[in-house]
Amino acid sequence: MDKREAQTExxxxxxxxxxxxxxxxxxxxxxxxxxxxxxxxxxxxxxxPWLRWEGKQAVLFDLPNRRFYxxxxxxxxxxxxxxxxxxxxxxxxxxxFTALAGRLWCGxxxxxxxxxxxxxxxxxxxxxxxxxxxxxxxxxLTNTKFWRKFTKxxxxxxxxxxxxxxxxxxFTPITELGHSLVQLALGPWxxxxxxxxxxxxxxxxxxxxxxxxxxxxxxxxxxxAMFDNNTLVISxxxxxxxxxxxxxxxxxxxxxxxxxxxxxxMCVQVCPTGIDIREGLQYQCIGCAACIDVCNEVMxxxxxxPNLIKYTTQNAIDGIKTRVLRPRVVIYFLILLxxxxxxxxxxxxxxxxxxxxxxxxxxxxxxxPLGYIENIYTLKIANKDTVAHRYTLSIETPFKxxxxxxxxxxxVEPGQSGVVSAxxxxxxxxxxxxxxxxxxxxxxxxxxxxxxxDEGVFIGPRR
Amino acid sequence: xxxxxxxxxIIITLVNILGCLWLIVWTTKKRTGEAKQGEVTGHIxxxxxxxYNNPLPRWWLWLFIITIIFAFAYLFYYPGLGNYAGSGxxxxxxxxxxxxxxxxxNYDPLFVAYAQKPIPELAKDKLAMESGHRLFxxxxxxxxxxxxxxxxxxxxxxxxxxxYGGDPDTIKTTILDGRMGVMPPMGxxxxxxxxxxxxxxVISLSGRDAxxxxxxxxxxxxxxxxxxxxxxxxxxxxxxxxxxxxxxNDWLYGGTPxxxxxxxxxxxxxxxxxxxxxxxxxKVHLLAAYIYSLNQ
Numbered sequence: 021m022d023k024r025e026a027q028t029e030x031x032x033x034x035x036x037x038x039x040x041x042x043x044x045x046x047x048x049x050x051x052x053x054x055x056x057x058x059x060x061x062x063x064x065x066x067x068x069p070w071l072r073w074e075g076k077q078a079v080l081f082d083l084p085n086r087r088f089y090x091x092x093x094x095x096x097x098x099x100x101x102x103x104x105x106x107x108x109x110x111x112x113x114x115x116x117f118t119a120l121a122g123r124l125w126c127g128x129x130x131x132x133x134x135x136x137x138x139x140x141x142x143x144x145x146x147x148x149x150x151x152x153x154x155x156x157x158x159x160x161l162t163n164t165k166f167w168r169k170f171t172k173x174x175x176x177x178x179x180x181x182x183x184x185x186x187x188x189x190x191f192t193p194i195t196e197l198g199h200s201l202v203q204l205a206l207g208p209w210x211x212x213x214x215x216x217x218x219x220x221x222x223x224x225x226x227x228x229x230x231x232x233x234x235x236x237x238x239x240x241x242x243x244x245a246m247f248d249n250n251t252l253v254i255s256x257x258x259x260x261x262x263x264x265x266x267x268x269x270x271x272x273x274x275x276x277x278x279x280x281x282x283x284x285x286m287c288v289q290v291c292p293t294g295i296d297i298r299e300g301l302q303y304q305c306i307g308c309a310a311c312i313d314v315c316n317e318v319m320x321x322x323x324x325x326p327n328l329i330k331y332t333t334q335n336a337i338d339g340i341k342t343r344v345l346r347p348r349v350v351i352y353f354l355i356l357l358x359x360x361x362x363x364x365x366x367x368x369x370x371x372x373x374x375x376x377x378x379x380x381x382x383x384x385x386x387x388x389p390l391g392y393i394e395n396i397y398t399l400k401i402a403n404k405d406t407v408a409h410r411y412t413l414s415i416e417t418p419f420k421x422x423x424x425x426x427x428x429x430x431x432v433e434p435g436q437s438g439v440v441s442a443x444x445x446x447x448x449x450x451x452x453x454x455x456x457x458x459x460x461x462x463x464x465x466x467x468x469x470x471x472x473x474d475e476g477v478f479i480g481p482r483r
Numbered sequence: 484x485x486x487x488x489x490x491x492x493i494i495i496t497l498v499n500i501l502g503c504l505w506l507i508v509w510t511t512k513k514r515t516g517e518a519k520q521g522e523v524t525g526h527i528x529x530x531x532x533x534x535y536n537n538p539l540p541r542w543w544l545w546l547f548i549i550t551i552i553f554a555f556a557y558l559f560y561y562p563g564l565g566n567y568a569g570s571g572x573x574x575x576x577x578x579x580x581x582x583x584x585x586x587x588x589n590y591d592p593l594f595v596a597y598a599q600k601p602i603p604e605l606a607k608d609k610l611a612m613e614s615g616h617r618l619f620x621x622x623x624x625x626x627x628x629x630x631x632x633x634x635x636x637x638x639x640x641x642x643x644x645x646x647y648g649g650d651p652d653t654i655k656t657t658i659l660d661g662r663m664g665v666m667p668p669m670g671x672x673x674x675x676x677x678x679x680x681x682x683x684x685v686i687s688l689s690g691r692d693a694x695x696x697x698x699x700x701x702x703x704x705x706x707x708x709x710x711x712x713x714x715x716x717x718x719x720x721x722x723x724x725x726x727x728x729x730x731x732n733d734w735l736y737g738g739t740p741x742x743x744x745x746x747x748x749x750x751x752x753x754x755x756x757x758x759x760x761x762x763x764x765x766k767v768h769l770l771a772a773y774i775y776s777l778n779q
Contacts, residue, residue: 036520038540235539384624389733398620398629426630426641426777429538439616441630465732 040157041230041294043140044150044286047312050127050241057128058137066182069189074406081191087435093367094404094435098374102367109359116352118243120344121252121331123307126240132232135183135225135308136292139176146172150289160381174225177218182220230293244303249334250346254309256287256298256329257337264298280324285331287311290362297329372404375462377476384479392445394424395478399440401462403432407463413442416459417478419450444478451480496564500554507547532565539562597772602651606776615773618766619648622758631777635737636753641777647725649778655771657755659764664725666746672777673747681705684745688718689732696740699727750768 071078074374078087088095095102128131128458133328147153147168159165172411189197200206206214224232226332233240247253261281281298286297290310295302297311315329335342380396403409411430415423422445432438457480458463464470484492518524520535526534530580582724597611605611620629626637633639644702646757647657673681676697683693684702707716713726720726732738735753736746758767 035541035544036538036539038542160764231540235543240715378629380624380629382628382637386628386632386634389738394629394632396632398624424630439613439620443630443632 022283024220032194038231039294041292041308042153042289043292044314045144045291046209046290046313048316050309052311054128054137054308060135061129061131061134061137062425066186069194070187070189075194077195079190080193083191092278093370094372094376094406096404098402102363104364105359105363109356109363112352112356112359114239114243114347115246116356117388118246119248119251119349119352121307122247122254123240123243123305126233127241127307127309129277130239130306131310132224132229132237133168135221136151136229137146138179138203139225139229140292142175142179143172146175173226178220178224180226180449181214182219182224184214184216186216186226187217195356204447229307230304233306240303240306246350249340250344251423252331252344253301254297254305254307254329254332254336255332255334256281256311257327257332258298261328262299280328284315284318284320286318290314292408299338308346313451371462371472372461373472374400374402374404375460375472376400376402377460377474379476385481387481388445391448392404393448393480394443394445397440397460399442399460399462400437401430401440402437405470406434408433409466409470411462411464413440414461414463415444416460416461417446419452419457419478421450421458421478446478446480448481448483451483453480454482455479484564486566489567491565493565493567497557499511500551502550503547505550506546511544586613589763593691594763594769598765600772602655602768602772605772605778610775612773613771613778615769616775618762620771622762623770632755636735636751639733640733640774642733643778644728644731645722646727646735649772649775651775653776656768658758658762658767658770658774659757660695661757662725662753662755664727664751664755666751668748668749672709673705677701678744678748679707680710681747682740685718685729685743685747686740688730689738690730691732693740771777 061279064470069081071076076089076093078089082088086097088099112127143153147156156165156168185197185201186194191213197206197210200210201214228236257280260279262279263277264281264283265276265278266283267276267278271278273279288294291297292308292315293304293306294308295304297305302445312327312331316326319326319328333342333344340451376399378398378400380398386394386396397411403412409432411432413423413425413430415421424443424445426441430438430440439468457479458476459473460476461471461473513752515627520536521534524534524536538667558564558569558582560569560571561573568574593614596607597605597614600608619627621633623631627633627640628637641679642647645653647653647662647716668676669681679697680699680702682702683697684698684706686694687694687699687702706714706718710718714720714729715726718729720728722728727735734742736742736751758770764768
């Protein structure tokens with residue numbers, strides 16, 4: 021034991037020196053699933069800002085102007101309701117998938133996993149697999165080592181910079197952003213976010229990796245609250261594997277009294293969080309199933325049945341009858357389905373027009389020289405469509421009334437909000453209540469399906 | 484803040500920060516009998532809930548130290564330690580002024596361009612009038628109503644009846660410098676009958692029948708005594724000085740006999756505030772054009 025190791029051994033207060041994890045490369049069903057996830061998710065991330073739709077960037081979140089373009093849809097800040105619903109759906113999806121099969125999100129879809137996977141791939145291409153990496157890190161600094169490391173970090177940083185650039189491309193038109201970047205003529209916030217996001221990517225996927233999941237991520241911790249004994253988890257079959265031990269091909273394992281685990285420690289070597297799955301379910305396990313893939317490979321080589329490590333439930337391990345499709349999962353799924361349908365329906369029937377009636381509050385009502393009672397309203401009309409429209413305004417009141425508009429030609433440019441002052445006039449003898457509800461209907465002349473209704477209040481004198 | 488309070492806050496702030504630093508250093512020290520990494524600490528809750536010692540990586544400790552360094556840097560740059568103003572010179576007022584001047588630089592060219600155009604021409608510019616409408620809603624609608632139709636005490640700006648005149652320059656002057664309209668109270672010098680008579684006469688000026696309210700002829704005498712100086716012998720007022728015309732049956736404070744009598748008895752004070760300093764001449768120009776456009 022050298023001096024440094026002795027130091028680490030004693031280092032057992034609230035803090036310890038971090039030990040780097042060198043996950044070994046793995047192939048197999050679940051690795052393929054994860055690579056598919058990486059390609060689809062990152063592919064979408066890097067490509068979407070470049071898509072064009074009707075002459076504009078297809079997906080653009082224009083923060084300064086508060087307009088959010090997603091293909092045919094233009095969202096305004098008033099539409100944040102949809103974002104809330106979307107987040108509820110995302111939360112329900114997390115509940116559903118976690119209750120069903122544990123940390124699926126962590127293992128296959130989380131940005132931390134997805135980007136780390138790419139960084140690991142780059143690292144392996146340059147430094148080689150696990151053993152070579154460990155050797156390289158222990159070796160003294162030579163020219164070769166320096167250039168290996170330099171190349172790795174250079175590629176990491178370039179990839180991160182592209183990631184940061186793409187991120188800002190969702191908020192600033194990406195082609196213009198590219199031109200400005202080439203000329204180094206970006207605004208301060210664009211610089212800040214490109215650099216910030218680049219370093220976040222480089223730091224999280226290059227250096228922090230599993231530490232983000234273990235020490236920082238709140239999801240990692242609260243997902244365990246959705247586990248129960250029927251949740252699919254990655255688990256080592258202790259009954260079958262133990263007692264573990266190495267053996268020769270000629271050995272009779274019955275005689276030696278050994279289980280199926282050959283103690284090759286491959287499952288530990290591939291683990292991105294550096295745990296030993298054979299010790300049971302641990303909070304560090306991100307559910308990536310790398311140990312399943314590698315163990316199956318080993319089992320095949322030694323000629324044993326596969327799935328010594330597999331997706332199974334706590335009940336199955338304990339020999340109790342297990343049911344994966346239990347009420348909890350079904351209910352989560354039904355709510356998830358209901359919310360998704362509601363969101364799609366609401367989006368499909370969304371009218372890109374908004375009317376807000378704001379009643380004047382400086383006076384309850386006004387008496388005209390001829391004795392009529394008048395209430396004054398400000399109408400805010402938001403045209404969320406991509407073309408200008410002319411509108412007609414009509415009212416529906418429980419008493420005889422007259423709508424007075426200074427300018428009957430109501431026209432609002434696309435993506436703009438118009439302000440119209442209007443008043444409603446009534447003969448006091450027709451008013452039977454202190455206040456009545458009045459309905460304002462705004463309808464487009466050129467496109468009658470654009471129609472919205474808003475309610476206001478008409479206040480008259482005490483009788 | 485008095486220097487005593489200032490000192491109190493400085494001490495509390497510094498003691499807290501240094502206390503945090505002490506706590507961080509104190510917790511890093513290993514103690515005898517402490518559970519080793521990965522072992523159970525021996526603390527048990529709810530019968531079976533146990534705590535492991537799962538230590539944080541050491542670099543995490545540096546994050547804590549960095550927050551403390553950040554705290555000191557922050558307190559050096561920004562005002563935070565009692566009366567100390569901070570080296571950066573930041574204050575709410577400075578920030579407000581910076582933001583206002585940035586907004587001015589952004590929007591002023593638009594208003595300057597509008598201010599070059601004469602009001603009658605500007606009043607025909609639809610886009611300009613949309614801006615004017617927004618300005619009106621912000622600065623005028625609270626009193627005059629969002630349709631500029633006014634309410635008791637606040638003139639209707641759409642009916643073509645003006646107290647001070649409706650030509651472009653007069654409208655602009657009214658907004659720029661404000662107006663003070665004072666009707667002095669007459670109640671002290673007149674008895675009830677005389678007040679009724681005067682009310683009857685004032686109502687009759689608009690061609691309304693007022694015989695049930697008082698003696699119009701007697702009221703006319705009172706009027707000649709007390710009112711002609713301002714409202715003129717024919718009751719048509721004087722627009723140059725803002726004395727209202729009493730013959731047009733348009734009443735700023737209400738045209739019922741009771742309201743008119745109240746006006747006579749108690750007087751009225753109309754106050755249109757000046758906007759020269761507050762809005763600046765360019766915006767007032769646009770507003771004047773908007774109000775002018777309402778009467779075209």
